[in-house]
Amino acid sequence: MSALLRLDQAHRLFYGADELSAVYRDGERLWPFGPDLLYAGGGAGFVIVPEIGGVFTDTAGTTPASVPSSLARVNDISGNGIDVTQATAAQRPVLGRAPVSRRNAIANSHVADAVLLGTVAAAASALDNGRTIPMERYTSTSTPATLVTTGLHKTYPMLAGIEWTISAYIRPLANRYIYFGSNGAGGQSNVGGIIRIDTTNDSIALVRTFANTFPGAYKIQNLGGGLYRATINGRYTSQTNSKTISVWCSDQLVTTNTTATFNVFTQAPNGPFDAGGWQYEEGAPPELNPDPTPWQHVGAATSDVTEEDTPDFPLIRFDNVDDRLIGTLPGAVSGDLVIAGKNGSLIESVSLASGSAILVGSGCPPVAARALIAVGDLVGAAVFNKTLSLDERDRLMRYFGKRGAKGLYQLGPELLTNPSFDVAGGAGWTTSGLADFSTPGQVRIADVAATDGAISQQVMGVAAGDLICVEYEIVSENSTISNSFRVRFGASLGSAGDGDVLIGLDPVGVNKLYHQARRDNPFMQFLAFSTGTEVVLNYISAKKMTAGAIP
Amino acid sequence: MISAILVVPVDLRERANFLALCLGWGPDSYSVPLTIDGETISHFACRADVTESFLAMISDASNGIFPSIPMTPQEISAVVVGLLSDFAAPGQYESARSHFEAAIARHGLAPL
Known part of the structure; x- marks a missing residue:
């Protein structure tokens, strides 16, 4: 039987005992x-x-x-x-730089961003499966009988509809309870929840949830040596820019809380505690599986991600x-x-x-x-x-x-009704201003006398966070600036809440744009925006994009 | 690093670009056209990562302390007075683009 050597799939080659750096033939x-x-x-x-x-x-x-x-x-x-x-x-x-598998998307993931009613100092790093986890020591400066929450806080990004998983390492030291929240203590609004861990028996309880934001799960791992890793997963349904992970420890038992804020502590922590190794990941909650994903260090720029014992590129x-x-x-x-x-x-x-x-x-x-x-x-x-x-x-x-x-991105099935305007009268499309379907297989959209012309359709089958490829063929257009003709995404017909893509300078022919949905089933509008703008389209197609596997 | 959105009116663009050039930023920093009315260019923007020292320089210039560059204090002051600036700490926005969109919207501006 002859052997086949696939050079294109070889990672390392040896000639005898010598490892080769390259193979040449005829130069x-x-x-x-x-x-x-x-x-x-x-x-x-x-x-x-x-x-x-x-x-x-x-x-x-x-x-x-x-x-x-x-x-x-x-x-x-x-x-x-x-x-x-x-x-x-x-x-x-x-x-x-980043490892092939980049997960953590939180800047400065080795330190907290804010300290509430206390001071922070360096602490001995922790070890999780032999990997070094940087920690900081928090010491409260709050006084007893004051309605306060204290602790360390870490800001993380938040996009509507994106499922997220947050985690941190905690050493409660002399404190009995760990409280871990997906929003800042003492001023939180309505995202995620707060869990409580009783370190005497590692029992875990959910002490606070917030409306329509906490479909996910939570978990605590006792890693030994007084070290814990807490995790919360969730999905937020409205647009915001950032929220805050919070960690605080106490001997005070808080069972439930339904007030607008969590300012219910009446005593300071029973001594300092340590926290660190902050992680924010988008997507499903791998942290909640039996083998949580390793912590990754992120520098001041979120484009700088490294992981111990893992190559980065x-x-x-x-x-x-x-x-x-x-x-x-x-x-x-x-x-x-x-x-x-x-x-x-x-x-x-x-x-x-x-x-x-x-x-x-x-x-x-x-x-x-x-x-x-x-x-x-x-x-x-x-x-x-x-x-x-x-x-x-x-x-x-x-x-x-x-x-x-x-x-390579793979395209899913067509999401629009009547994408090529073949059904008479522009069925499936809602119009405003001048939007003319009288020529079969085409639509003419125009801004006449400062009245925007537009066609709109809700893109069904899309979840917030999905990437959509919108392809459209321009038959003719008279726009001379990018602003005159645009594609608008939003929560309702005509709503610009999710931003505009300016396509006024796109040439005649087939063009594409890409949009990451900020909500489920967004509305999409093709809009002649400037007076006198007139565009004729042959079709509009919208398909979900999914990154395929590396061959 | 701090994400900075810097916006100047059209008539200040040339002077603002020269100020940026004097500060070692290179030519044509303000390159993104913006509009108020949706039809005409009213402003130009740039987005950059800056340090605390840049914020200090802007603050100093507002207080009459100007960098040593080949522009008069009056010329520098005109740019600083007309400058719309918006700064964001790391992690405050999901991306630089998100910061840009939020910042120009706060000033009633849109890309053109």
């Missing part, structure tokens, strides 16, 4: 695979991958960048020399406001644009003229700029003057996957 590298191999023979285009091509804090490329510095230059590794740079400080993206974070990297294309390119990110990856067709500026980030051709919003932190990007074969796509995605990218 051509066969292994390890890198995107540069896809340019063998001289294809136009470029590839940027932060760890290999070289990343710098100056446009000349003399000072290597380190996390979390901003990037003035990222070198092209295709061999074509199309390096991308940014001379303006405010428009530079940031170099980050560089990434580039754009602010999606004005950050961009710019290069110049020496020759025309017509082929595939590949954008690999921590949330998912996309391959789109592009045609770029010779001499045109290549932009990575804000200001890109719409499809590329919007793709960055979909893929999240950038693991790598490439432009090829050809359409990649399936085998080339797979090899490329394996390459990016090893550096922390998720697989």
Whole structure:
């Protein structure tokens, strides 16, 4: 039987006892695979991958960048020399790093953000399965008989509908009870709940929940040596920006509490206590499984994530406001644009003229700029003057996957009713102003005499947090500014609560945008916004996106 | 680092860009067009990560203490007076984009 050696899937190779760094044939590298191999023979285009091509804090490329510095230059590794740079400080993206499995999304995850009625000082770190957990010691300065809650607090992000899991390590020391809440003590509003742990028998009780916010679970682990890890999972249904994890300890028993705030303690803690190892994760609650996920350290920037005993890989974070990297294309390119990110990856067709500026980030051709919003932190990007074969796509995605990218986004079924306007009268669509379905298979939307024309539809089958791909074909349009024609998402017809995507400069033809739903079943409106704007559309399609597996 | 949204009216853009250039930020910092009426550009914005020393400089300039750069105090003061600024600590917003959207909305502005 003959053996087959799949070089493209090899992680390490040995020749006898010697480990190989590369395999060449006739001067051509066969292994390890890198995107540069896809340019063998001289294809136009470029590839940027932060760890290999070289990343710098100056446009000349003399000072290597380190996390979390901003990037003035990222070198092209295709061999074509199309390096991308940014001379303006405010428009530079940031170099980050993360393990392949990035979970913790809380800044400065090793320290609390606020201390209520007390002081905080360094404490001996803890160990969880041999992993170091930084801790801080809290000492109360509150006085007895004062209605206060005391303790340590940690801010975490909060988006409507996103399921979250928060956790922290706690050493109660001389205190009998641990209280762990998903919102700040002493001023909490209505998110999540508060659990109480009796350390004499490790019993756990839920002492407070808040309306419509706490469908999740909670758990406490006694890790031995007086160390506990507490976890709460939940999902908040309204939009806000941030909430606060809170930890406080006491000998005082609080059984239930239904008041607006939790200011019910009448005595200070029975001595100091320690807390640390804060973690906030989006998604299902892995912490509640028998094997909780390890704590990850996050620096002052949430793009800087490391985990003990786990390799991390560089990434580039754009602010999606004005950050961009710019290069110049020496020759025309017509082929595939590949954008690999921590949330998912996309391959789109592009045609770029010779001499045109290549932009990575804000200001890109719409499809590329919007793709960055979909893929999240950038693991790598490439432009090829050809359409990649399936085998080339797979090899490329394996390459990016090893550096922390998720697989290519897969599209779900159509979510809209009458997406191509084939049903007479625009069935399924609600109209306002001038929205004309008289031509079969098309809709004409216009702003006449300062009255916005619009068509709207509720996108059913979408949960808050889902990523939606909206594709639409423009037959004709007269807009000259991005603001004149827009797609608006919100809680009801015409509501702008979830933001607008400005598409007034999209060219005639097929275009796409990506939207992360901020609520279940959002309303979507195509809106002619400026007086005189008139756009004819051939179809509008909305589909859920799910990052596929790395092949 | 602190996320900063900095916004200037159209007629101050050139001077604000020059001030940023003098501070070592490079050219054309204020590059994002904004609008009040939905039709015309009224302001330009930039978003950047800044340090406490930048906040101190803005505060100093408001109090008549100006950095040593090739601009007159009057020119610097005109930019600082016209500047709309919004700062956010790490973790305060889910993303830089979220901060940007919230900040410009507070001033009745929208992207153009």
